[in-house]
Amino acid sequence: MTPRRHGEFELIAKYFAPLARGEPGAFGLTDDAAMTTPKPGHDTVVTTDTIVAGVHFFPDDPPATIAQKALRVNVSDLAAKGAVPRAYVLAAALPAPVDEEWLGAFVAGLKRDQKRFGIALVGGDTVATPGPLTLSITAFGDVPRGKMLRRAGARAGDDVWVSGTIGDAGLGLQVLKGRDLQLSERHKDALVARYRVPEPRLAVGCGIRSLARACLDVSDGLVADLRHIAEVSRVGIRIEASLVPLSPGGATALAGGRVSLTELLTAGDDYELAFAAAPSARKRIADLAGRTKVRVTRIGSVVSGRNVVVRSADGAPLPVDRGGFTHF
Amino acid sequence: MTPRRHGEFELIAKYFAPLARGEPGAFGLTDDAAMTTPKPGHDTVVTTDTIVAGVHFFPDDPPATIAQKALRVNVSDLAAKGAVPRAYVLAAALPAPVDEEWLGAFVAGLKRDQKRFGIALVGGDTVATPGPLTLSITAFGDVPRGKMLRRAGARAGDDVWVSGTIGDAGLGLQVLKGRDLQLSERHKDALVARYRVPEPRLAVGCGIRSLARACLDVSDGLVADLRHIAEVSRVGIRIEASLVPLSPGGATALAGGRVSLTELLTAGDDYELAFAAAPSARKRIADLAGRTKVRVTRIGSVVSGRNVVVRSADGAPLPVDRGGFTHF
Incomplete structure (x- = not known):
């Protein structure tokens, strides 16, 4: 000091x-x-x-x-x-x-x-x-030495994974701002807690040190952060929207039509890990999830190209161009 | 990032x-x-x-x-x-x-x-x-390894040294605030430069690594910072005010009665090094000053006790109780 x-x-x-x-x-x-x-x-x-x-x-x-x-x-x-x-x-x-x-x-x-x-x-x-x-x-x-995970390193053919659930902190912020999401107090409290107190995924991060080819924490919104991996790794990423893990509160708000999937995938402050790993690592990643008791979900693939594309359940691309907002 | x-x-x-x-x-x-x-x-x-x-x-x-x-x-x-x-x-x-x-x-x-x-x-x-x-x-x-200089370590009998000149940045701040110190433009510019752009004394700091027993940089004002050494080293410090090095602008303002010596010794932002070293290191410190072309001045001694006392030229203690102001 x-x-x-x-x-x-x-x-x-x-x-x-x-x-x-x-x-x-x-x-x-x-x-x-x-x-x-x-x-x-x-x-x-x-x-x-x-x-x-x-x-x-x-x-x-x-x-x-x-x-x-x-x-x-x-x-x-x-x-x-x-x-x-x-x-x-x-x-x-x-x-x-x-x-x-x-x-x-x-x-x-x-x-x-x-x-x-x-x-x-x-x-x-x-x-x-x-x-x-x-x-x-x-x-x-x-x-x-030499084992630090980077944003660069994802390769076409890799799986894309994410820890925990996505969109909760953004919804928690909306709750605090007074937006009516038609949720129970329990759900609202859980979302606000996710906004106020992120959960760093240390056990997952250390566990995937030799498994993941690229990794980052989701702070700008899932889509915006996957774009960072895509840009630095010089690859494209394709996400299946239906696979993205939602919390009970998030799923309820979505089912009730109070929030769009796009909003959940582009809200910030998740502080979950998103990472790319070879398909050969699937079993070890599943084992890690079991051992650490942290949900880890395969949500898509690394492909050639440079874009991040999110496909909805019907196969059509979801509009996610907003992808993280600017505050300057 | x-x-x-x-x-x-x-x-x-x-x-x-x-x-x-x-x-x-x-x-x-x-x-x-x-x-x-x-x-x-x-x-x-x-x-x-x-x-x-x-x-x-x-x-x-x-x-x-x-x-x-x-x-x-x-x-x-x-x-x-x-x-x-x-x-x-x-x-x-x-x-x-x-x-x-x-x-x-x-x-x-x-x-x-x-x-x-x-x-x-x-x-x-x-x-x-x-x-x-x-x-x-x-x-x-x-x-x-193990060579970092500390605030703790000064011993009774050590000399107290300071690099550069003291009080300039505080005067520079006064100039910027519009106080009339009756100084030439050249002196005012030099003092303002000292306030805006401190001069880290890296060559001196590295040079005294094996010579100094305690060291810090003067940011709170010379007297307040010497108190930090005194407290942590559990010693007293006696400074001879007449030995404290002043810049031409500082000396002129003092001689003109526009500023008190107390103000110079308690103004902040000097970013000079103050350090304690055994008298046996005097020649090596003088050599270092010559080599680095940075003025290094012996201004007093470490004594027993816990107080920092500043003696004026007539031997009477100078009132320096203010010693650094609080901004909380």
């Missing part, structure tokens, strides 16, 4: 230093920098993601879930690379005055997730901002 | 990807994460610092100097650890709409400094913000 002003030292000592306890390279957050000794025989995977109040979460979301989202979007990137989380640094721009009750709950959320994902705070910076709460996390993970 | 929305992909491809050229682990910023292979026999030093428009720089500062400040405050932390810069990731929260001319100049500033400090962009995230421009950089450096 490089605390700049007195108020910060107290905040760091009281709230953040306990998160670094037991990490020798963090020096109790009393130094200018942290030290990490990389794991022998491993590459270090580095990822950084920023979330802004009013853009990526609601300012009045529970502070613990804001903390969890900030950390988990980064852990999800590590999962997509097949990396094991090790450490992170947090840069927090906090609107003044700092509400200590809020901060206590925020730190409790981080603490819970640190334990869950085996990741430790090793440094950071807190600054005041006249703008919205802005949280940047940079996370580090370890992957056996 | 984990670009979230289409506008981002174009910005990243056009402006940021060229900054990552030649870095194999950056994957042209087309992947979710970067990969770094740590230098054998070295520890990785990690530091993160955030700067916010209206807090740490003026929104209408030249875009190139904003970029340089964002990078250099991090490189300065690496210098204070005796580390050699290797790579960095940038999280930029940009107010919409993005001014591409501004962005081009910003990236040019980064590019210049990347070359100067031997550091490469390996990843990042750009998001839109309804608030002020917020730039978080996390930087990585290499230090021979």
